Amino acid sequence: MASDGAGNEASAEVGAGDVRAVVGALPDIGRHEAGGWLVPGAAALAIAALPLVLSPYAQDVVVRIAIYAIFALSLELLVGATGLVSLGHAAFLGIGAYVTVRASGDSGGSLALLLPLAMGGAAAYAVVVGALSLRTRGVYFIMVTLAFAQMAYFVVHDTKAGGGSDGIFLYVKPTLAIAGKTLLDLGERMPLYYTVLAALVATYAFIALLLGSRFGHALAGIRVNEQRMRAAGFSTTPYKLAAFVIAGALAGLAGLLLAVKDGAVNPELLSWHESGAVLLMVIFGGIGSLRGAVIGATCFTLLKELFQSEALLGSLASHWQLTLGLTIIAFVAALPRGLIGLGARLRVMRPGGLAKAGARPSR
Amino acid sequence: MSALPAEASGPRAAEASASLLEAIGLGKRFRGLAAVDEVSLDLCVGEIHAVIGTNGAGKSTLINLLSGELAPSAGSIRFGGDDVTRWSQPRRARAGLGRSYQRTTIFAEFSVLENCRLAAQAKEPRPWLVWERAADDRRGIATATRALAAAGLDGDADRIASTLSHGAKRQLEIAMCLATGPRALLLDEPLAGMGAEETGRMLTLLSGLKATHAILLVEHDMDAVFRVADRITVMVNGQVIASDVPERIRNDRAVREAYLGDDH
Numbered sequence: 001m002a003s004d005g006a007g008n009e010a011s012a013e014v015g016a017g018d019v020r021a022v023v024g025a026l027p028d029i030g031r032h033e034a035g036g037w038l039v040p041g042a043a044a045l046a047i048a049a050l051p052l053v054l055s056p057y058a059q060d061v062v063v064r065i066a067i068y069a070i071f072a073l074s075l076e077l078l079v080g081a082t083g084l085v086s087l088g089h090a091a092f093l094g095i096g097a098y099v100t101v102r103a104s105g106d107s108g109g110s111l112a113l114l115l116p117l118a119m120g121g122a123a124a125y126a127v128v129v130g131a132l133s134l135r136t137r138g139v140y141f142i143m144v145t146l147a148f149a150q151m152a153y154f155v156v157h158d159t160k161a162g163g164g165s166d167g168i169f170l171y172v173k174p175t176l177a178i179a180g181k182t183l184l185d186l187g188e189r190m191p192l193y194y195t196v197l198a199a200l201v202a203t204y205a206f207i208a209l210l211l212g213s214r215f216g217h218a219l220a221g222i223r224v225n226e227q228r229m230r231a232a233g234f235s236t237t238p239y240k241l242a243a244f245v246i247a248g249a250l251a252g253l254a255g256l257l258l259a260v261k262d263g264a265v266n267p268e269l270l271s272w273h274e275s276g277a278v279l280l281m282v283i284f285g286g287i288g289s290l291r292g293a294v295i296g297a298t299c300f301t302l303l304k305e306l307f308q309s310e311a312l313l314g315s316l317a318s319h320w321q322l323t324l325g326l327t328i329i330a331f332v333a334a335l336p337r338g339l340i341g342l343g344a345r346l347r348v349m350r351p352g353g354l355a356k357a358g359a360r361p362s363r
Numbered sequence: 364m365s366a367l368p369a370e371a372s373g374p375r376a377a378e379a380s381a382s383l384l385e386a387i388g389l390g391k392r393f394r395g396l397a398a399v400d401e402v403s404l405d406l407c408v409g410e411i412h413a414v415i416g417t418n419g420a421g422k423s424t425l426i427n428l429l430s431g432e433l434a435p436s437a438g439s440i441r442f443g444g445d446d447v448t449r450w451s452q453p454r455r456a457r458a459g460l461g462r463s464y465q466r467t468t469i470f471a472e473f474s475v476l477e478n479c480r481l482a483a484q485a486k487e488p489r490p491w492l493v494w495e496r497a498a499d500d501r502r503g504i505a506t507a508t509r510a511l512a513a514a515g516l517d518g519d520a521d522r523i524a525s526t527l528s529h530g531a532k533r534q535l536e537i538a539m540c541l542a543t544g545p546r547a548l549l550l551d552e553p554l555a556g557m558g559a560e561e562t563g564r565m566l567t568l569l570s571g572l573k574a575t576h577a578i579l580l581v582e583h584d585m586d587a588v589f590r591v592a593d594r595i596t597v598m599v600n601g602q603v604i605a606s607d608v609p610e611r612i613r614n615d616r617a618v619r620e621a622y623l624g625d626d627h
């Protein structure tokens with residue numbers, strides 16, 4: 001588990017269980033999380049079973065959460081794995097969504113065509129943005145990615161082709177058909193639900209695979225010490241660009257799903273609010289952990305639902321940004337490692353627990 | 364690959380005397396200030412070539428120029444017969460030019476073994492095969508294990524690098540360098556902050572490595588330098604004022620005046 005394994009001297013002083021957690025994390029540089037595939041696998045099964053008990057409205061919320069989880073996972077590949085803090089990630093979500101709507105036309109499109117178009121379109125923009133922004137570092141990188149996202153925002157906001165500030169409707173949802181036989185119609189609730197779930201599982205598994213590979217270890221090396229990576233012989237820019245493009249393509253996948261779910265797109269998808277929100281999800285859940293990204297997206301979306309609910313909060317609901325913001329600030333202050341660090345935090349607070357563990361964020 | 368010291372019985376130094384790395388008229392100016400000025404030197408396999416000089420003499424800049432971290436303002440660099448002056452640092456590293464840093468530059472949060480395996484990975488083909496686990500990288504792990512053994516860290520492979528002692532971190536720095544399979548080593552003050560025992564171990568390691576590597580040693584510890592160096596170049600204000608065998612450097616009047624002081 002990241003919070004145990006990542007360079008935490010304090011863990012070495014504790015009980016045998018914690019030492020084992022550290023040693024067990026070694027071959028895979030601290031990215032092995034407790035329970036391996038058991039926890040995410042069980043979570044996926046639970047989500048698959050949820051429609052049995054949930055109302056259609058609640059199912060809708062689950063779909064939204066799953067889409068934002070894909071979006072947050074794609075950003076986690078940049079922020080947590082590679083150490084690239086992008087504040088323009090919504091551009092790729094928006095491009096995926098707009099490409100889906102535009103390519104569907106008035107008569108609907110095939111998923112087999114829309115999927116590569118949406119992901120490819122987002123990836124293509126990521127190649128351009130990455131090639132230019134990766135020359136910069138730190139706060140400059142944040143500003144350049146933000147600038148490129150604003151550019152994309154104004155293109156869809158202010159041009160006819162982009163649909164203007166009102167956005168565009170997706171009248172006919174995509175289908176997947178083979179030899180005239182429709183296998184999947186995303187206009188229906190259940191197929192959409194399970195398609196989104198499958199996309200989330202695939203994204204999670206793909207990024208986990210990536211991080212365990214030599215490529216993923218090279219990204220981790222770049223995050224920890226890029227100078228040393230270059231001295232060892234890694235041309236680091238192509239690695240960072242590859243991560244940037246993969247993250248962009250996966251955000252494009254989230255964009256496609258979001259467009260299909262909502263049946264419409266508007267420029268707000270590409271706004272910096274959206275880029276900020278997904279960054280918050282990653283931080284909220286816990287940087288450096290795939291589970292953290294999913295948990296962050298879940299809690300963020302649920303809290304937003306809660307604070308926007310007029311039924312529960314009355315007129316306060318119109319100030320949901322304020323209440324949501326304050327809540328997240330409180331959480332992040334209490335849990336510097338994010339929600340994923342909650343377990344470690346509780347262990348520390350237990351009588352006789354570690355004095356020091358968890359005191360220092362792993363990065 | 365020959366990252367590791369050859370057996371003591373291996374071919375000795377003198378046989379491979381052709382220079383492996385050569386700097387010709389190398390210069391670097393920072394806003395008009397010449398940090399390195401018209402420096403020419405060469406490194407041969409079988410030889411430890413020490414560069415000494417006061418703080419600010421341009422020793423670290425010289426290493427940065429040779430390793431490709433800085434682009435020179437003048438002069439050229441040849442490595443193994445190629446003109447590498449315009450090569451990027453990673454390309455030079457892959458060609459066999461390894462370096463260590465004055466300030467310990469390791470992957471603090473990774474295990475000691477992973478530090479070295481990752482360094483070894485730089486030369487592995489097809490990094491984009493994402494279904495191949497890094498944990499199953501047998502070639503890299505084998506290389507890393509050998510490099511750790513050579514640097515005397517074999518017992519610490521599973522420790523997190525940040526928990527090592529200062530001396531052990533310096534050894535890890537060398538081990539990571541060795542894991543890339545270099546032919547030439549550019550070592551920037553490898554003994555900085557080391558105790559007597561650790562220094563002795565490091566010097567033994569360097570003496571063992573020189574049979575198979577060309578070594579440039581930038582170091583402040585004069586006793587150590589005179590113990591292991593086969594050749595010494597003295598820099599003052601970015602320029603070379605002397606370059607010779609240790610005995611003659613010790614007795615060189617200009618060097619004594621400029622640098623060594625009367626106690627030597």
